[in-house]
Amino acid sequence: MAQTHILGYPRIGAQRELKKAQEAYWRGEIAQSELLQAGAEIRRGNWQAQRDAGLERVTVGDFAWYDQVLNHTLMFGAVPRRFSEGAADNKLDQYFRLARGRAPSGEPVAASAMTKWFDTNYHYLVPEFTAEQAFALDAEWLLAEVREAQQQGHRVKPVVIGPLTYLWLGRADGDALALLPKLLPCYQQLLQQLAAADVDWVQIDEPILGLDLPGEWRAAFAPGYAQLCAAAPSLKLLLATYFSPLRENLPLVFGLPVAGVHIDCVRAPEELPAALEALGAEQVLSVGVVNGRNIWRADLARWQAALQPLQQQLGERLWLSAGCSLLHCPVDLDTEQKLLPPQRQKLAYARQKLHELQQLQALLQNTAAVDKSAVSAPVDASATAGELADTWRPQRYVERAKRQRERLQLPPLPTTTIGSFPQTDLLRQTRRQFRSGELSEQDYLDHLRAEIAEAVRRQEILGLDVLVHGEAERNDMVEYFGEQLHGFVHTGNGWVQSYGSRCVKPPIIFGDISRAQPMTVEWSRYAQSLTKKPVKGMLTGPVTILNWSFPREDIPRSESCLQIAKALRQEVQDLEAAGIGIIQIDEPALREGVPLRESGHQGYFDWAVACFRYTCATVQAETQIHTHMCYSNFNAIMEAIVALDADVITIESARSDLRLLESFAGKQGGYPNEIGPGIYDIHSPNVPEREELVARLRKVAEVIPREKLWVNPDCGLKTRSWAEVGSALLNMVEAARTLRAELDVTESA
Ligand code: GLN
Ligand code: ZN
Numbered sequence: 001m002a003q004t005h006i007l008g009y010p011r012i013g014a015q016r017e018l019k020k021a022q023e024a025y026w027r028g029e030i031a032q033s034e035l036l037q038a039g040a041e042i043r044r045g046n047w048q049a050q051r052d053a054g055l056e057r058v059t060v061g062d063f064a065w066y067d068q069v070l071n072h073t074l075m076f077g078a079v080p081r082r083f084s085e086g087a088a089d090n091k092l093d094q095y096f097r098l099a100r101g102r103a104p105s106g107e108p109v110a111a112s113a114m115t116k117w118f119d120t121n122y123h124y125l126v127p128e129f130t131a132e133q134a135f136a137l138d139a140e141w142l143l144a145e146v147r148e149a150q151q152q153g154h155r156v157k158p159v160v161i162g163p164l165t166y167l168w169l170g171r172a173d174g175d176a177l178a179l180l181p182k183l184l185p186c187y188q189q190l191l192q193q194l195a196a197a198d199v200d201w202v203q204i205d206e207p208i209l210g211l212d213l214p215g216e217w218r219a220a221f222a223p224g225y226a227q228l229c230a231a232a233p234s235l236k237l238l239l240a241t242y243f244s245p246l247r248e249n250l251p252l253v254f255g256l257p258v259a260g261v262h263i264d265c266v267r268a269p270e271e272l273p274a275a276l277e278a279l280g281a282e283q284v285l286s287v288g289v290v291n292g293r294n295i296w297r298a299d300l301a302r303w304q305a306a307l308q309p310l311q312q313q314l315g316e317r318l319w320l321s322a323g324c325s326l327l328h329c330p331v332d333l334d335t336e337q338k339l340l341p342p343q344r345q346k347l348a349y350a351r352q353k354l355h356e357l358q359q360l361q362a363l364l365q366n367t368a369a370v371d372k373s374a375v376s377a378p379v380d381a382s383a384t385a386g387e388l389a390d391t392w393r394p395q396r397y398v399e400r401a402k403r404q405r406e407r408l409q410l411p412p413l414p415t416t417t418i419g420s421f422p423q424t425d426l427l428r429q430t431r432r433q434f435r436s437g438e439l440s441e442q443d444y445l446d447h448l449r450a451e452i453a454e455a456v457r458r459q460e461i462l463g464l465d466v467l468v469h470g471e472a473e474r475n476d477m478v479e480y481f482g483e484q485l486h487g488f489v490h491t492g493n494g495w496v497q498s499y500g501s502r503c504v505k506p507p508i509i510f511g512d513i514s515r516a517q518p519m520t521v522e523w524s525r526y527a528q529s530l531t532k533k534p535v536k537g538m539l540t541g542p543v544t545i546l547n548w549s550f551p552r553e554d555i556p557r558s559e560s561c562l563q564i565a566k567a568l569r570q571e572v573q574d575l576e577a578a579g580i581g582i583i584q585i586d587e588p589a590l591r592e593g594v595p596l597r598e599s600g601h602q603g604y605f606d607w608a609v610a611c612f613r614y615t616c617a618t619v620q621a622e623t624q625i626h627t628h629m630c631y632s633n634f635n636a637i638m639e640a641i642v643a644l645d646a647d648v649i650t651i652e653s654a655r656s657d658l659r660l661l662e663s664f665a666g667k668q669g670g671y672p673n674e675i676g677p678g679i680y681d682i683h684s685p686n687v688p689e690r691e692e693l694v695a696r697l698r699k700v701a702e703v704i705p706r707e708k709l710w711v712n713p714d715c716g717l718k719t720r721s722w723a724e725v726g727s728a729l730l731n732m733v734e735a736a737r738t739l740r741a742e743l744d745v746t747e748s749a
Helices: 017-026 033-053 068-075 092-099 140-151 163-169 176-196 216-230 247-255 270-276 298-317 350-365 397-408 426-437 441-462 520-528 542-547 557-577 598-616 635-644 661-665 690-703 722-748
Strands: 057-060 114-116 123-125 154-162 201-205 238-239 260-264 284-290 318-322 483-488 496-499 502-504 508-514 535-540 582-586 624-629 649-653 672-675
Touching: 017 033, 017 483, 033 057, 033 140, 033 350, 057 140, 068 092, 068 123, 068 140, 068 163, 114 176, 123 496, 140 508, 154 163, 163 216, 176 216, 176 318, 216 238, 216 247, 216 672, 238 284, 247 270, 247 426, 247 483, 260 270, 260 318, 270 298, 270 318, 284 350, 298 318, 298 350, 318 350, 318 496, 397 624, 426 441, 426 496, 441 661, 441 722, 483 557, 502 690, 508 557, 520 535, 535 557, 535 598, 557 598, 582 598, 598 635, 635 661, 649 661, 661 690, 690 722
Parallel strands: 057 154, 154 201, 201 238, 238 260, 260 284, 284 318, 535 582, 582 624, 624 649, 649 672
Antiparallel strands: 114 123, 483 508, 496 502
16 A cells, blocks of 8 residues: 655644744743744644544654754754854754844844745755864754654654755855765764664655756765665665656666655656656655645546556555645645635645545555546646737837937936835734724725825935835735736635745635736826826736746646736736826746746746736837846846846845846846846845945946936835835935936036
């Protein structure tokens, strides 16, 4: 009989208990013992849920107080000096100091960098390695959790991140791979300690095997795993890969001396035959067939049909699982209050996915006829190709820019902001009151109008050139549109961890998407009625709406994206008709949908970029289209950004110290249209000095021609206070004036 297991379970708790306990602990409201207790309760519940669903072993080691990569950094003693020098404090406090940026003295120091875990929306803390990096094992937390689960009567399967993936994820002074010989002894000891703790199987995650790996990294696997496997011969290793096809690494993976291999059949079902072929005579094959990254029920009949022959061939050597850890999906549908029965019926959160594995196991036991009609058709992107064939605006940028200049009459180096203004406590409270019915719609709308009027008034006083309405009506840039479009469903408790104590609640693309009615037009029209300066209309782009939602699985993502683009095009047209001369379409999540393998990039960008252009392809030449993105490292996607063909792009660049401007200003292949490099970091509460901004602008003006340069912060201001925003923008406007004067002088000289 096939066995069932999972690679990992969400650790936030069904009611986000972990978040609540963490934050209370950070605020000093609860003792550490209470926090520890809350974590133990979550683990107990998670293991019990696995046991209740008949899983042979519960997974241990997937719990983390903040992040699983950070767990390993502490386990291997790779704590950067700024967090360790001085007092030796409590281990958990040290752990939080790495995550939150505090020295042992309590002084603020740079927190560990955070970045996305492969192509998910989960962020891990990036390990930092020095050239002289030393490692020393302290696996007490993992061993303690193993004992804890065993004491609760479970058979356990601990999970650790493999040594090559761990090194790959870090930032090294020099070559991270060179550290492998120093790190492997820690893993060897770790495996020995686990073997001594009565563990039989260990899951070791190496998701980098789904990347285009450099040759030296590939070559390091065989000798590295030979050492690991020899260290604890009684222990069986399950090598887990996920998120991406193995391709050229497939023979390598199955050739390792590991007792089993997990492959992600959700992401790469086509590799199942090759995996079976390559499987060693005694190796276990774990197939991930339930989607750990989405909320739809699995098509079990389809998997029954596909796996029946494997079951016959492999018997107990076939393991059933989800494609990846269930960390990336919400916890328990039974706690969901908001959905209607017909919606609920189609969904499975983590706990329901455990039962799907159990059901599949039962289906495979019984060789009764399989309903082949349930096998879903493979999804391909060709359906949208025709409609996306020509999405370019009829006039080229040069022609458009001329007309826009005539219409808008902006000064050189125009100043603007990215869209949102502070979401004050009062505003949030008013929204809550409206949602709970305490406040009438009329009162709520009046309040929003007052907020907008105030934002416009402040911007006029500050002397900004292109104004915004301030997004007071939005709590979230995707949810706001999702709530108004047909086709989306919003959950009440569909939280997924994003980082640390932060969770997101992505909407579900449930059906075909279309626009019911204008979504933003009245707000923009109202703001524009209050001022002679141009007000930018503000939309979230189709790719970002798609990438921050749970997508459908029955149609290609490109098709959902086009549906969203069609709805947004109507909105763009209505804004234009309402006299809005500048429309910004934000795409901060464009990069997130990029496939992990380079070979998939072009296919993705082809439709994603065309969908963006589709939203604004019909506007007049004199209507100016802006877009905004906020992450550094644009180099890899520069070509796609250029192809968006926005008249103006505003980008994050303050934190990356303007380095990325090089790609935008690049001699060849730079950004050909106008650019607003964020000149200060809105994530920091520090108000930038005027002189600092002038200096920064001078540097920017050296690489970007003045007629293409805009002046703006690097992202929206909704998380800041009005006091910070007022002073920062005043300095920014003055810096722009200083620079205009300087440039005038150099030009007339
Ligand atoms: N217009 C949005 C804002 O200003 C953009 C947010 C974002 O880039 N994530 O808040
Ligand atoms: Zn941004």
